[in-house]
Amino acid sequence: MKTIALISTAGGAGRTTLAASLATLLARRGRDVVALDFDPQNMLGAYLGLDTLAAEGIGETLVDPSRAWHESTWRNDDGVLFVPHGNLTLAQIAESDARLAAHPRWLEHAIRDIGLPETGVVLIDTPRYPSAHADHAARAADLVLAVCPPEPAACATLVARLPALRESCADVRLVVNRLNPARAMQRDALAMLRAATAMPVAQRIHLEASMPEAFSHGAWLFDEAPHSQASHDLHGLAQHVDAWLPALTTSEAA
Ligand SMILES: Nc1ncnc2c1ncn2[C@@H]1O[C@H](COP(=O)(O)OP(=O)(O)OP(=O)(O)O)[C@@H](O)[C@H]1O
Numbered sequence: 001m002k003t004i005a006l007i008s009t010a011g012g013a014g015r016t017t018l019a020a021s022l023a024t025l026l027a028r029r030g031r032d033v034v035a036l037d038f039d040p041q042n043m044l045g046a047y048l049g050l051d052t053l054a055a056e057g058i059g060e061t062l063v064d065p066s067r068a069w070h071e072s073t074w075r076n077d078d079g080v081l082f083v084p085h086g087n088l089t090l091a092q093i094a095e096s097d098a099r100l101a102a103h104p105r106w107l108e109h110a111i112r113d114i115g116l117p118e119t120g121v122v123l124i125d126t127p128r129y130p131s132a133h134a135d136h137a138a139r140a141a142d143l144v145l146a147v148c149p150p151e152p153a154a155c156a157t158l159v160a161r162l163p164a165l166r167e168s169c170a171d172v173r174l175v176v177n178r179l180n181p182a183r184a185m186q187r188d189a190l191a192m193l194r195a196a197t198a199m200p201v202a203q204r205i206h207l208e209a210s211m212p213e214a215f216s217h218g219a220w221l222f223d224e225a226p227h228s229q230a231s232h233d234l235h236g237l238a239q240h241v242d243a244w245l246p247a248l249t250t251s252e253a254a
């Protein structure tokens with residue numbers, strides 16, 4: 001079982017969108033997938049098909065260890081097992097930050113309980129980095145997908161935080177999301193990112209106006225517009241991750 005955290009230093013970079021899309025595409029390839037919402041925003045469930053935000057989840061376990069998050073899991077139509085964060089109050093979020101600070105391996109231990117087969121994968125959605133939740137996710141992960149829009153502020157903050165991120169997880173790969181190659185500013189921002197990090201881009205995902213719309217009516221862009229560039233890119237990301245994961249046996253492969 002491998003763990004992958006989606007992390008970014010910018011808000012609205014597309015972490016939740018990519019976590020949900022990747023979970024679904026990997027499940028369709030025959031992988032056992034757990035999508036874990038480790039962001040108090042508690043939005044991942046909406047992307048995976050829940051009508052209402054889940055009231056309970058792993059966040060409750062963080063503030064009250066007698067609560068088992070296993071009881072709040074839910075499986076979507078594609079077979080992704082979803083672990084919600086749960087709807088915490090501001091006071092509870094402060095409490096969970098304190099608990100994470102006091103127990104640096106809390107998430108790592110919680111993930112160990114999941115017990116997927118060797119070829120399975122846990123995908124973690126996170127709040128903006130740096131934060132206690134995102135830091136735990138990075139340290140629990142075998143692979144960090146650093147999601148970055150090609151914009152100056154997002155690229156500059158990623159460059160600044162990359163050394164810390166690499167200390168937390170040895171394998172950090174760059175995913176550029178919301179790419180619009182027609183915009184000169186984006187080309188400049190990407191050139192700066194390349195020069196400052198010497199990091200190749202693992203996958204580029206183009207800006208697609210109908211992406212938010214597809215989610216708003218509970219559909220996947222790659223089903224509604226399978227020939228769009230962004231759908232092709234999302235499959236490319238799933239292919240990249242699938243190739244990184246231990247190979248499926250012939251009977252497991254979809
Ligand atoms: N490639 C894309 N093209 C167009 N819109 C996109 C793309 N990727 C994500 N979006 C849209 O951008 C918005 C923000 O995406 P998302 O919520 O996944 O980002 P996030 O990084 O999880 O944000 P937050 O910081 O709030 O957690 C959503 O409306 C989503 O549909």
Ligand SMILES: [Mg+2]
Nearest residue numbers: 015016039043
């Ligand atoms: Mg999000």
